[in-house]
Amino acid sequence: MAKHWADFQYEIYLNGMTGAVPRLPTDLTRLEELTEQRLGPGPVGYVAGGAGDGSTARANRAALERRRIVPRMLRNVHERDLSVEVLGRALPAPLALAPVGVLSIMHPDAESAAARAAAAQGVPFVLSSASSTPMEQVAEAMGDAERWFQLYWPKDPEVARSFLGRAKAAGFTVLVVTLDTPLLSWRPRDLDQAYLPFLRGVGTANYFSDPAFRAGLAKPVHEDPDAAVMHFVGMFADPAKTWPDLAFLRENWDGPIVLKGVLHPDDARLAADAGMDGVVVSNHGGRQVAGAIAAADALPRVAQAVGDRLTVLFDSGVRTGDDVFKALALGARAVLLGRPYVYGLGLDGQAGVEHVIRCLLAELDLTLALSGHAGPSTVGPADLVEGTA
Numbered sequence: 582m583a584k585h586w587a588d589f590q591y592e593i594y595l596n597g598m599t600g601a602v603p604r605l606p607t608d609l610t611r612l613e614e615l616t617e618q619r620l621g622p623g624p625v626g627y628v629a630g631g632a633g634d635g636s637t638a639r640a641n642r643a644a645l646e647r648r649r650i651v652p653r654m655l656r657n658v659h660e661r662d663l664s665v666e667v668l669g670r671a672l673p674a675p676l677a678l679a680p681v682g683v684l685s686i687m688h689p690d691a692e693s694a695a696a697r698a699a700a701a702q703g704v705p706f707v708l709s710s711a712s713s714t715p716m717e718q719v720a721e722a723m724g725d726a727e728r729w730f731q732l733y734w735p736k737d738p739e740v741a742r743s744f745l746g747r748a749k750a751a752g753f754t755v756l757v758v759t760l761d762t763p764l765l766s767w768r769p770r771d772l773d774q775a776y777l778p779f780l781r782g783v784g785t786a787n788y789f790s791d792p793a794f795r796a797g798l799a800k801p802v803h804e805d806p807d808a809a810v811m812h813f814v815g816m817f818a819d820p821a822k823t824w825p826d827l828a829f830l831r832e833n834w835d836g837p838i839v840l841k842g843v844l845h846p847d848d849a850r851l852a853a854d855a856g857m858d859g860v861v862v863s864n865h866g867g868r869q870v871a872g873a874i875a876a877a878d879a880l881p882r883v884a885q886a887v888g889d890r891l892t893v894l895f896d897s898g899v900r901t902g903d904d905v906f907k908a909l910a911l912g913a914r915a916v917l918l919g920r921p922y923v924y925g926l927g928l929d930g931q932a933g934v935e936h937v938i939r940c941l942l943a944e945l946d947l948t949l950a951l952s953g954h955a956g957p958s959t960v961g962p963a964d965l966v967e968g969t970a
């Protein structure tokens with residue numbers, strides 16, 4: 582676990598004094614291009630790509646960049662503390678790693694490397710249902726860190742029950758249920774490169790290792806892998822689900838449940854009415870609904886509607902420490918980091934993910950301090966204006 586959060590910027594400055602150039606850039610917006618140079622256009626196209634022409638992913642960035650911080654002076658920011666409480670858990674910083682499937686397209690150590698990096702930095706790692714490594718194996722890599730599991734809610738209730746039972750048995754305590762992907766969207770960048778990793782069986786580890794999933798196959802996976810993949814595609818999510826179905830999750834999960842992919846304040850109210858514990862305001866990084874509202878534009882409306890009833894988390898477009906600051910100011914309790922850690926993984930495995938987390942938190946710490954805040958709790962709407970940039 583990391584030391585004192587405010588030490589991060591100090592350590593980086595110190596490396597600068599020794600003349601040692603960091604292995605990866607400290608401007609995390611540069612990682613995509615470097616990863617593409619290293620790994621090629623297929624995998625990076627998949628990670629970077631969005632729905633349709635990519636306009637939602639661009640809107641996510643624009644909505645964060647348009648908001649500008651108005652720093653305050655002379656507020657004694659000498660002693661700082663980034664810690665926050667999220668869902669009854671004390672986190673060292675308002676940050677977790679977002680669930681990202683198919684990580685083995687980035688690095689052979691995939692989810693285990695990302696989980697170890699998160700654990701080393703004390704940040705929760707949300708394990709995707711579509712991971713390339715079975716959940717039990719990733720749980721081991723997590724050590725005594727917080728274990729959060731993301732559910733793609735399978736069509737077959739036996740598989741859903743089996744996943745929840747396995748996740749519980751493997752020590753996962755927080756359930757993040759993704760609602761925005763009952764189907765995968767139209768993603769021209771992947772279609773045009775014929776790069777759809779799950780069609781080659783990547784991201785199916787939890788399914789292929791699941792007894793309830795395998796019971797639905799005519800032949801064992803190794804005898805007919807194509808049929809197994811098609812079975813996965815047809816059942817990994819369920820477009821027929823409606824709000825009353827959430828009772829199933831409550832019956833089958835003991836800990837906090839967070840609904841990911843909420844953009845409308847009325848959906849957030851429905852989540853609260855259904856006894857959920859939190860929402861992630863997210864448009865899946867612009868990967869699902871082309872033309873959707875930017876996540877940062879949805880955030881204040883959702884926070885206003887349910888901020889007193891639910892834990893409001895945020896993702897989609899976070900690239901820098903000041904983006905985290907802005908999300909806090911717009912009403913998020915914490916953010917999930919997506920693509921930047923995926924590129925860190927692709928470029929330098931576990932060390933690359935740790936680099937990304939440390940840069941982001943160093944920058945957040947400095948942004949807080951230089952804006953007049955000793956920690957996340959005092960940040961609010963008054964810290965921002967809407968500019969034109």
Ligand SMILES: Cc1cc2nc3c(=O)[nH]c(=O)nc-3n(C[C@H](O)[C@H](O)[C@H](O)COP(=O)(O)O)c2cc1C
Pocket residue numbers: 627628629679680681682683709710711731759841863864865866867868896897898899918919920921
């Ligand atoms: C390659 C890739 C795979 C993803 N897989 C999942 C997934 O399996 N489950 C999920 O809930 N979200 C998934 N997401 C969405 C992320 O959890 C998160 O919402 C998104 O990356 C945030 O946008 P950003 O990366 O632009 O910040 C995926 C995102 C990417 C880029």
Ligand SMILES: O=C(O)C(=O)c1ccccc1
Pocket residue numbers: 682683711762765779784865868
């Ligand atoms: O690509 C994605 O955004 C995603 O969520 C996903 C869904 C199924 C399998 C792998 C990734």
